[in-house]
Amino acid sequence: MSKDILSAKADFPILKQSVNDQPLVYLDNAATTQKPQVVIDVLVDYYTRLNANIHRGNHSLAVQATEAYEGARRKVAGYLNAERNHEVIFTRGTTESINLLAYTYGDKFVQAGDEVIVTQLEHHSNYVPWQQMCLRRGAIFRVLPLTDRGELDLALFERMLNAKTRLVAVNQVSNSLGTVNPVAEIIRLAHAYEVPVLVDAAQSVQHLAHDVRSLDADFYVFSGHKMYGPMGIGIFYGKEKWLEALPPFLSGGEMIETVTPEKVTFNVLPFKFEAGTPSVAQAIGLGAAVDYLQQFDQLELQKYEEDLLAYGFSLLAEIPDLVIYGSPAHRSGVLPFNVNGIQHYDMGVLLDSMGIAVRTGQHCTQPIMDALHINGTVRASLALYNNREDLDKLASGIRRVIKMLKR
Amino acid sequence: MPGIQEIQKDLSDDFSLLVNWEEKYEYLIEMGMDMPAMKPQNKVDKNLVKGCQSSVWFDVQCCDGIMVFEADSDSLVVKGMVAMLHKLLNNQPAKDVLETELSVFEELGLWRHISSQRSNGLTAMVAHLKAAAVDCLAKED
Numbered sequence: 001m002s003k004d005i006l007s008a009k010a011d012f013p014i015l016k017q018s019v020n021d022q023p024l025v026y027l028d029n030a031a032t033t034q035k036p037q038v039v040i041d042v043l044v045d046y047y048t049r050l051n052a053n054i055h056r057g058n059h060s061l062a063v064q065a066t067e068a069y070e071g072a073r074r075k076v077a078g079y080l081n082a083e084r085n086h087e088v089i090f091t092r093g094t095t096e097s098i099n100l101l102a103y104t105y106g107d108k109f110v111q112a113g114d115e116v117i118v119t120q121l122e123h124h125s126n127y128v129p130w131q132q133m134c135l136r137r138g139a140i141f142r143v144l145p146l147t148d149r150g151e152l153d154l155a156l157f158e159r160m161l162n163a164k165t166r167l168v169a170v171n172q173v174s175n176s177l178g179t180v181n182p183v184a185e186i187i188r189l190a191h192a193y194e195v196p197v198l199v200d201a202a203q204s205v206q207h208l209a210h211d212v213r214s215l216d217a218d219f220y221v222f223s224g225h226k227m228y229g230p231m232g233i234g235i236f237y238g239k240e241k242w243l244e245a246l247p248p249f250l251s252g253g254e255m256i257e258t259v260t261p262e263k264v265t266f267n268v269l270p271f272k273f274e275a276g277t278p279s280v281a282q283a284i285g286l287g288a289a290v291d292y293l294q295q296f297d298q299l300e301l302q303k304y305e306e307d308l309l310a311y312g313f314s315l316l317a318e319i320p321d322l323v324i325y326g327s328p329a330h331r332s333g334v335l336p337f338n339v340n341g342i343q344h345y346d347m348g349v350l351l352d353s354m355g356i357a358v359r360t361g362q363h364c365t366q367p368i369m370d371a372l373h374i375n376g377t378v379r380a381s382l383a384l385y386n387n388r389e390d391l392d393k394l395a396s397g398i399r400r401v402i403k404m405l406k407r
Numbered sequence: 408m409p410g411i412q413e414i415q416k417d418l419s420d421d422f423s424l425l426v427n428w429e430e431k432y433e434y435l436i437e438m439g440m441d442m443p444a445m446k447p448q449n450k451v452d453k454n455l456v457k458g459c460q461s462s463v464w465f466d467v468q469c470c471d472g473i474m475v476f477e478a479d480s481d482s483l484v485v486k487g488m489v490a491m492l493h494k495l496l497n498n499q500p501a502k503d504v505l506e507t508e509l510s511v512f513e514e515l516g517l518w519r520h521i522s523s524q525r526s527n528g529l530t531a532m533v534a535h536l537k538a539a540a541v542d543c544l545a546k547e548d
Contacts, residue, residue: 020428343482345461350484353428404433405483 002297005304009385011036011292022355025390025397030175030203030334030381031359032225035289039229042288046281054280055254055271069280072287073270076235079290080220081211084240086269090283093234094202095125097221098169100236100273101198102129104246105167112138114166119144119152120371121174121181124364126200130169139166146371150177150326154185161193168197172204176365176379177326178309178334180208187216196242202226206383207305207332209298218242224282228383229289233282236273243269250275301384309333311388312380315395322398325377335380339398342405344376350401351378356394411503414495415511422515431515435487442490445479456528456535461485463528465535469543474501476539488529496536501543509533 009015012034017024026034046068052061054069070085077085091097110116116130120143127143134141144157152170161168168190172183187197196218201210206227212220219242224233238246248255248266252275257265266272293301312335316322321340338344348360361376362369369375380394409417425431449466456463461482468475478493480486495511496504512529 343461343484345482346484350429350432353432400429404429404436 003295012385019355020353025356025393027380028357028359029383033228033383036292038292039285039288043281043285046284068284072283075287075290081213087240089236089270089273090278091234091236093223094221097234097236098126099129100249102133104249106133106137110137110139110166114139115142115164117142117160117168119170120146120367123175126169149328150179151328152181158189165195171200173332175203176363176368177336178331179328180330180332224286229286230282233279233286248272252276312391333382336377338377344378347378347401351397354397356397411495411499411507418511419514436483438490439483439486442493445477456531467539472501472547474504474543501540504540
């Protein structure tokens, strides 16, 4: 019997507090999600009872901490349906995961005149590392533009692929518009040219059903803190054949096998990519977040969030002068909008005064803002603990702000 | 013309009558709307305050050691803050602008609300006006 979604809110202690003397309505989940008590407990328990540096230690604490850390890796691998546990590398977050690939793949596989394709829908963290890598390697940085609806044009993408394409980097869900991108199709098209694809799952892993094997993703990256886990931990998933072929990213302890003044041999996967002491508590915390998420029926959860998002859009659509950005066929988690004549910053500050947390600005996606010819949006974003009442409060809050500012 | 301290006290009294954040912001926004309009030709890049995400303009003139300025912002909340600064510091001796500590924002808790957000920059605005006061005093010497 799976857990009831409507009971989830009670699992998150931070949501019980008041902000500016109003009960908190947290709608900034695309920036970071809150943590359930079980994840917080695991962090406290780790430092209370288990803390030791992992691997190679032969005392009891070190052995237990190592087991907990590797247990978390197995949980994440299971969650992603990875074929092998060692295809799951712990990093600090999505940004580090993308940089890991940009540096290692760039060094080994990208030459002057080669091409890398990203999209205009990317967060800066899946845009700038590729742009910089192309500058270092003398490669051509190509950007697939978004359509008027805020989607990607697959036919155009197919035309951009050629024998010089070395890599495609695309997000599964846009953090700014919530567009769900056809990554399975993108991967299929890229693979026809034997081009690997990195999927930035930072905004999808907590909302959509995922399966790296059926998706056939070569690389799949995300952050723990956006899926109810701790900050400071992220995942770099790569197919074994690629991880074997890539050189190490950071060097130091843990990632080596033998060291002499003349040469080193590198450790096996996954340790080859985990130099130094990893974020052990955070990794175990992420494992706890996976356990927490798996109590829910995944399809039911996805349906609940889709219905909630549709409800939110129906409320926003009734507000005069409110503009919703993008009209993709499939959207997840994000309500991007502005009210004509009202600065997004003002909307954010005044909603905050009513205890409603949203994000305003460019959301690290200047290329999207340029395409829309705006300097920012208000973004409300959902998580599993949000409910219709939260969105009712958002809508009445927006109406209140309009009254305050439009006189 | 009342001094800066006196105006601070009045503002503080006014705000103390407002029971919640919504009312405080409403009052602040009203102050912004009531502020004398800035001449459009003064809304130029050289008058933009650096360090604010929303655009804030100050056109400061100095006359016999007295600071006179016009100001505006494209954000109504920020414009309210600007209007408070206008109420406090416009037509005041540069020496007082430089030396008086603006405790009213702290008192109202508005520092906590607004200046800590990098998207604003009350700190930047105050620093801008204090720098103008230094220039004004230098001219007088």
